[in-house]
Amino acid sequence: MRTVIQILLVVAAVVLVFFIYKSIQRPIEFDKAKDARYEATVEKLKEIRSAQLAYKDVYGRFAGTFDTLVSFVIHDSVRNVKAIGELTDSMIEAKISEKKAIEMGLIIRDTIKVSVLESLFGKDFDANSLRYVPVPGEKTEFHMAETVITTGSGIQVPVFEAKAHNNVILRGLDRQLVINLNAQRRTNERYPGLKVGSLTEANNNAGNWE
CATH class of the missing domain: 3.30.700 (Glycoprotein, Type 4 Pilin)
Incomplete structure (x- = not known):
């Protein structure tokens, strides 16, 4: 009889531990x-x-x-500015603006259209x-x-x-x-x-x- 009671107590303890474990794991697994x-x-x-x-x-x-x-x-496209070259220190010292440099052909700013799909993703x-x-x-x-x-x-x-x-x-x-x-x-x-x-x-x- 005592053995049966001991077995039941062990089983109850195991079940209790299991439910405590599940109650702890529940929010952890959810998060x-x-x-x-x-x-x-x-x-x-x-x-x-x-x-x-x-x-x-x-x-x-x-x-x-x-x-x-x-x-x-x-299906659509967006504008993209292709930049070739940039203002150098000597251009800046000579007070050459980007607009003027473009007009002089020293730098290039070319606007092209590219696919939205390829451009973004x-x-x-x-x-x-x-x-x-x-x-x-x-x-x-x-x-x-x-x-x-x-x-x-x-x-x-x-x-x-x-x-x-x-x-x-x-x-x-x-x-x-x-x-x-x-x-x-x-x-x-x-x-x-x-x-x-x-x-x-x-x-x-x-x-x-x-």
């Missing part, structure tokens, strides 16, 4: 998975920002849809991947929009925003820990996810991870 998904999502948001800034350079405002942005990256980049949050499971698009806001000084500024909620980024991970993270973000008045840009303020297209 590890969260950090990996956040890193991938931030990189994609940076790519979206690069494409949007190139689009604005050409059209004066940001793209409002991924169809427009992806088409721009695949390389020819093998999948431009259509810009629209999707890089997480396992069903493909889900980032939420993206653009508008023009008026600053306090009366200046109209084009802005855009692209974002993904934690419920998408962390899909399939510990649900309670995702809920806790979202609640913490809201308490701190922060967006419960990752985003770049803003539709309500001119924030220089910053990401909320920066």
Whole structure:
């Protein structure tokens, strides 16, 4: 009888140790998975920002849809200044400006058009991947929009925003820990996810991870 009780106590102790271990590992494993998904999502948001800034350079405002942005990256081109030579100390001492040096043929500044795709990402980049949050499971698009806001000084500024909620980024991970993270973000008045840009303020297209 005593042997049976001893065995049961050992089993209970092992089970208790197991659950303590799992309770400790649970947030550790969650944070590890969260950090990996956040890193991938931030990189994609940076790519979206690069494409949007190139689009604005050409059209004066940001793209409002991924169809427009992806088409721009695949089919459009941007201006690139090819520089050959530069002002030397002797030119500067002779008070020769860059404009004058170009006119004299001493240096060359040639504007050429290059593919947006190759210029920003390389020819093998999948431009259509810009629209999707890089997480396992069903493909889900980032939420993206653009508008023009008026600053306090009366200046109209084009802005855009692209974002993904934690419920998408962390899909399939510990649900309670995702809920806790979202609640913490809201308490701190922060967006419960990752985003770049803003539709309500001119924030220089910053990401909320920066």
